[in-house]
Amino acid sequence: MEDDDRTAAPTDSAGYGFPAALWRTIDKHPPPGANRLQRWRSPLRGPWLTSVFGLVLLVTLPIVIITGLLSYIAYGPQFGQAIPADVGFLKLPTFAWPANPSWLYRLTQGLHVGLGLVLIPVVLAKLWSVIPRFFAWPPSRSIAQLIERVSLIMLVGGILFEIVTGVLNIQYDYIFGFSFYTAHYFGAWVFIAGFVIHIVIKIPKMWSGLRSLSLRQVLRTKTADTRAQPPDTDGLVATDPAPPTVSRRGALALVGGGALFMAVITAGQTIGGFTRPAALLLPRGRTLGDRPNDFQVNKTFAASQIDPRATGDAWRLTLTGGPTPVVLDRAALAAMNQHTAELPIACVEGWSTTQVWTGVPLRDLARLAGVPNPRSAYVRSLERYGFNQATLQDNQVLHPDALLALRVNGADLSPNHGYPARIIVPALPGVHNTKWVASIDFRAV
Numbered sequence: 214m215e216d217d218d219r220t221a222a223p224t225d226s227a228g229y230g231f232p233a234a235l236w237r238t239i240d241k242h243p244p245p246g247a248n249r250l251q252r253w254r255s256p257l258r259g260p261w262l263t264s265v266f267g268l269v270l271l272v273t274l275p276i277v278i279i280t281g282l283l284s285y286i287a288y289g290p291q292f293g294q295a296i297p298a299d300v301g302f303l304k305l306p307t308f309a310w311p312a313n314p315s316w317l318y319r320l321t322q323g324l325h326v327g328l329g330l331v332l333i334p335v336v337l338a339k340l341w342s343v344i345p346r347f348f349a350w351p352p353s354r355s356i357a358q359l360i361e362r363v364s365l366i367m368l369v370g371g372i373l374f375e376i377v378t379g380v381l382n383i384q385y386d387y388i389f390g391f392s393f394y395t396a397h398y399f400g401a402w403v404f405i406a407g408f409v410i411h412i413v414i415k416i417p418k419m420w421s422g423l424r425s426l427s428l429r430q431v432l433r434t435k436t437a438d439t440r441a442q443p444p445d446t447d448g449l450v451a452t453d454p455a456p457p458t459v460s461r462r463g464a465l466a467l468v469g470g471g472a473l474f475m476a477v478i479t480a481g482q483t484i485g486g487f488t489r490p491a492a493l494l495l496p497r498g499r500t501l502g503d504r505p506n507d508f509q510v511n512k513t514f515a516a517s518q519i520d521p522r523a524t525g526d527a528w529r530l531t532l533t534g535g536p537t538p539v540v541l542d543r544a545a546l547a548a549m550n551q552h553t554a555e556l557p558i559a560c561v562e563g564w565s566t567t568q569v570w571t572g573v574p575l576r577d578l579a580r581l582a583g584v585p586n587p588r589s590a591y592v593r594s595l596e597r598y599g600f601n602q603a604t605l606q607d608n609q610v611l612h613p614d615a616l617l618a619l620r621v622n623g624a625d626l627s628p629n630h631g632y633p634a635r636i637i638v639p640a641l642p643g644v645h646n647t648k649w650v651a652s653i654d655f656r657a658v
């Protein structure tokens with residue numbers, strides 16, 4: 214533990230880097246109350262506990278980050294339909310999101326939201342374990358240390374911001390509109406930058422911190438025998454530790470229990486069935502329909518504000534992109550070759566559900582429209598507002614299981630699930646499985 218932030222830059226005898234006069238002045242003028250704030254006395258705080266939480270987050274947060282970025286790509290930024298559409302220099306390398314396996318987006322987005330929620334108690338515990346660092350005075354003694362402090366603000370501010378926007382998003386998505394996606398995307402990059410800098414700076418400390426106590430020993434130590442670690446240069450360890458009220462083992466159990474609790478109130482959104490009501494954090498998608506349409510409804514037919522007459526006998530599907538538009542009623546669609554596939558709807562909010570869909574393959578409709586090899590397909594809903602359109606990639610149109618579904622689980626679609634017809638495509642983010650389809654434009658670009 215002999216290493217110290219200060220060694221990163223040349224320092225004078227008092228430990229100040231360049232410009233020494235500045236750092237000395239700051240050091241000499243602490244804000245009122247700074248001393249009181251520095252009196253964190255839990256004997257549990259120290260390099261070991263911080264490093265354990267750090268290791269857990271080092272292994273798991275990259276999964277949350279990568280699945281989050283993958284979700285952005287799955288939305289199809291090449292069609293300008295990822296949110297936010299314009300991300301400046303933070304553009305991700307895009308690739309055609311695969312349509313195989315059909316549960317791909319269900320997995321990536323379930324992990325993103327599920328793991329993100331489960332890790333909240335660990336993040337809070339990690340922050341608790343380093344509280345003295347946030348109030349240390351002087352905040353820095355060198356330019357190198359100042360950069361480290363700024364990266365810390367990006368890291369801590371970034372992750373708290375991502376947690377808050379993420380949780381609000383799965384709760385109130387459509388009420389707050391698109392700005393949450395934008396905030397969550399740019400907030401993610403701030404967090405990622407802070408995370409990478411933090412890893413580079415702190416990894417050696419984490420390793421030595423992990424070795425500063427033996428896990429086996431910690432798991433055997435009762436509250437009464439719990440002692441503070443020897444004083445460290447980072448000031449994590451209390452100089453005047455209070456008597457222990459919980460062991461390190463107890464603290465780990467508490468945080469683990471918190472994570473488990475989050476898992477229990479989250480997993481039901483993907484597992485479904487009787488576990489679904491336990492998914493307390495996912496209020497959306499909990500409205501169920503009647504058998505065999507009794508699965509999660511995102512936006513109900515009533516909420517879509519579509520005139521019910523538009524989905525009755527007057528309904529027509531218009532296919533464009535070929536030499537002349539093709540107009541079909543529902544009976545004509547039902548008379549075409551029907552294909553059945555078991556496919557999930559996986560929402561960006563994390564919930565998902567797998568059902569058995571029957572309808573006309575999109576590639577058959579493309580051929581009928583006179584565009585047998587489209588590069589993309591632009592789908593429009595009868596709905597006037599909200600998620601009423603989507604562009605599909607060629608692999609998503611041409612996949613044999615990609616359907617304009619008329620039926621689900623052997624029955625006609627219910628109004629809530631998109632009657633007269635809806636899109637259902639393997640591995641497609643839920644939002645692009647447009648309900649109440651009015652037209653499809655098969656495109657050569």
Ligand SMILES: Nc1nc2c(c(=O)[nH]1)N[C@H]1C(S)=C(S)[C@@H](COP(=O)(O)O)O[C@H]1N2
Nearest residue numbers: 509510511512560594600643644646647648
């Ligand atoms: N026209 C239209 N289609 C839509 C939506 C919508 O709001 N309007 N919501 C989308 C979203 S976000 C999801 S997750 C799925 C949910 O389908 P479900 O309600 O049948 O479960 O529908 C998609 N299709």
Ligand SMILES: [Mo]
Nearest residue numbers: 560561643644
């Ligand atoms: Mo969704």
